[in-house]
Amino acid sequence: MALTGIEIYKFLPKTNCKECGFPTCLAFAMKLAAKAVELSLCPYVSEEASQALEAASRPPIRLVTVGSGDRKIEVGNEVVMFRHEKTFYRPPGFVIKIKDTDSADEIAKLVGEVASYSVERVGLELKLDGFAIENASNNGENFVKCVELVKSKTDLPLVLMCSDPAVMDLALEKVASAKPLICAATKENCDQMVELAKKHQCPLVVSEPAGLSELAELVARVTDAGVEDVVLDPGAREFGQSLAALTQIRRLAIKKSFQPLGFPVITFPGEGAASIEEEVLLAGQHVAKYAGIIVLDRFTPGMSYPLLTLRLNIYTDPQKPIQLAPGIYEIGKPKPESPLCVTTNFSLTYFSIAGELESSGFPSWLQVCDTEGLSVLTSWAAGKFDAEKIAKTVKEFNVADKISHKSIIIPGGVAVLRGELEEELPDWKVMVGPRDAVDVGGFLKQHWAG
Numbered sequence: 001m002a003l004t005g006i007e008i009y010k011f012l013p014k015t016n017c018k019e020c021g022f023p024t025c026l027a028f029a030m031k032l033a034a035k036a037v038e039l040s041l042c043p044y045v046s047e048e049a050s051q052a053l054e055a056a057s058r059p060p061i062r063l064v065t066v067g068s069g070d071r072k073i074e075v076g077n078e079v080v081m082f083r084h085e086k087t088f089y090r091p092p093g094f095v096i097k098i099k100d101t102d103s104a105d106e107i108a109k110l111v112g113e114v115a116s117y118s119v120e121r122v123g124l125e126l127k128l129d130g131f132a133i134e135n136a137s138n139n140g141e142n143f144v145k146c147v148e149l150v151k152s153k154t155d156l157p158l159v160l161m162c163s164d165p166a167v168m169d170l171a172l173e174k175v176a177s178a179k180p181l182i183c184a185a186t187k188e189n190c191d192q193m194v195e196l197a198k199k200h201q202c203p204l205v206v207s208e209p210a211g212l213s214e215l216a217e218l219v220a221r222v223t224d225a226g227v228e229d230v231v232l233d234p235g236a237r238e239f240g241q242s243l244a245a246l247t248q249i250r251r252l253a254i255k256k257s258f259q260p261l262g263f264p265v266i267t268f269p270g271e272g273a274a275s276i277e278e279e280v281l282l283a284g285q286h287v288a289k290y291a292g293i294i295v296l297d298r299f300t301p302g303m304s305y306p307l308l309t310l311r312l313n314i315y316t317d318p319q320k321p322i323q324l325a326p327g328i329y330e331i332g333k334p335k336p337e338s339p340l341c342v343t344t345n346f347s348l349t350y351f352s353i354a355g356e357l358e359s360s361g362f363p364s365w366l367q368v369c370d371t372e373g374l375s376v377l378t379s380w381a382a383g384k385f386d387a388e389k390i391a392k393t394v395k396e397f398n399v400a401d402k403i404s405h406k407s408i409i410i411p412g413g414v415a416v417l418r419g420e421l422e423e424e425l426p427d428w429k430v431m432v433g434p435r436d437a438v439d440v441g442g443f444l445k446q447h448w449a450g
């Protein structure tokens, strides 16, 4: 179990020398308990205390890295069951399965499509993360060739799916420097796969469908043999099965500090789904609870977009809305006579209205007020979006210098601010826009003289 700040404090030197950057040992202990700093900042901890504290401060779910370079997948290090308790830190990696029975042309085409797929949402570029290469042919030569081909086309992380250690070794000889995930060690091949993971310094999936006790035993065998970067495959494939297994693994790791299951989990939603729709639903369940790497059997832009969006939503800190900097933004190429609209700095609000303005045919100025990332009505109700704030932003960003008119359009949801804003900006004309962003084009056509 994690130690409290007071329990950690008992192990510290209590000299308050400040060398760790904190005024007292107690302050440092509190930060350690919150996992906000590392013990190594204190140079005076005894060996004995250090061992006790390192064990207690070890994350309940180990951080495991698959791949190398900028696009490597890092999963694990989660500390809560539910995102509202704190946040989820490491979004699961989506990897697309490639079979070594496919032709070279099909493989090259799929790799190109997946690697170049990206969508923009709330100002962020969302992408898929890698490939899982499956030895579907049961032929070692085909598998090695396929691994080489995929590696020659992409630097994205790889998962190598093959149960034959000899074939896996040949494939690893070609791509081990890219740190692929070896999938998988089973009861039958465990010792050989462990040797490969050690030899090539790659993370290893441990797969055991017989039950969580059996999985924990197999993991203990692997870690005792010296492999620490482990990813779990409990073998659960269906909706109910995988929900139960992944939740129990997470609970045992977080609530009971049960180390044999304190590792990220890999899932295979395509294997438990009868259709593309089911695969998307099951993958969505795994995003929410509690996959680290998700192997998708299929790829289409239509299935990828909702999954990437869901992942973004689940892994956004619920206490820190995605927001953008306040200021005056150009939508299209506005001229001095173009309309001036006002909104808040909640990203979703901004991108909704910006998208509608862009397609409206009216290049515009969009004034974004600092509402601490809250949407229009929420920020108004919280007293963070009022006439004073709008007027202050107009002055702070010298809006009047950019435009040749003095008309400002406020969101219809806060029409009530009109009178107050007219008092704050006495020589301005305050117009009340539509309640919904989608209606802004029609509003401008009707009310903006230009």
Ligand code: SF4
Pocket (backbone or CB within 6 Å): 012, 013, 014, 015, 016, 017, 018, 019, 020, 021, 022, 023, 024, 025, 028, 041, 042, 043, 044, 045
């Ligand atoms: Fe205490 Fe160590 Fe920090 Fe000094 S460096 S204040 S001894 S925790």
